[in-house]
Amino acid sequence: MLPLFATKVAAGFPSPADDHVEKRLDVSEFLIDHAASTFFVTIKGDSMIDVGLLPGDKVVVDRSKTPNIGDIVLAVVDREFTIKILDHGANKIPRLIPANSTGAYKPIYIRPDTQFEIFGVVTGSFRRFR
Template sequence: MKPIKNNRGGVRLGAGRRPGSGLYGEETKVMRVPRSSVSNIKKYLNLSRLNNIDNISLARDEITYNPLVLFEHKVPAGFPSPADDHVEKRLDLNEYLIKKSDATFFVKIKGDSMIDASINDGDIVIIDRSIQAKIGDIVLASVDGNFTIKTLSKHKLKPRLLPANEKYKPIEIDDNTQFELWGVVTGAVRKFK
């Protein structure tokens, strides 16, 4: 049997996807990931691709147990008390801050729209996707493709997102708004030095 000559295919000058022209602006790689992590990875990629939230990181599945000393005595922001000369128990920050690691990720805050809720520019907030958002919760929401951290409210039977800074107006959600709640803010981390 004689091989059939095919005039299709082969290398063509200028053909194919241009480097850096994909969704992420860089070369991609196919990889196998655990099925339980697919949702987190997709959300991470969507958040980072939209580039309107600074640093996003997923909570690690295997949480390192490293408890630190916790003194039970309440400390006033005045003079120190010599009452706590002994350790009463230990505190693991991962255990304290993260309830469900497979549904939790971190977002670095950019901006000052939530300063009256003690969420400042540069803070890292903890987002838990497993919690059903309620009115009054601080949430991570997508509004017309842009991510924002605001307090969930309701106005005229429709969702409304409230800033915690009087310089900003509430975000009204109507039938034409592309709106999705991504998770509930459960805490914040701030470094002073």
């Protein structure tokens, strides 16, 4: 477990001499709600950059959570994994929406003959800077 400082920081780091440790933070406890149904996946590609998911990021996926419209989900579409935003049109048929404003990626529309499963809900992400 690591110290979590009570001081909120705009873009800096609390002084190591700061005695205002709020509590100790267990990173696993912070990231994981249901350990038995949670795993990590590495992001490949840039279809989700507008929600802050960059290539190489690790995302936390929880299979026990019920997916809701607007959630970022790990889905299997025709035997291929993808991470997108769960949505549906007026007809309530699910679709998976990318988050990349360049227009390079199109929504994935789930048709009746599509093999489709929501494998889990993305509950968090993290990356290393060095």
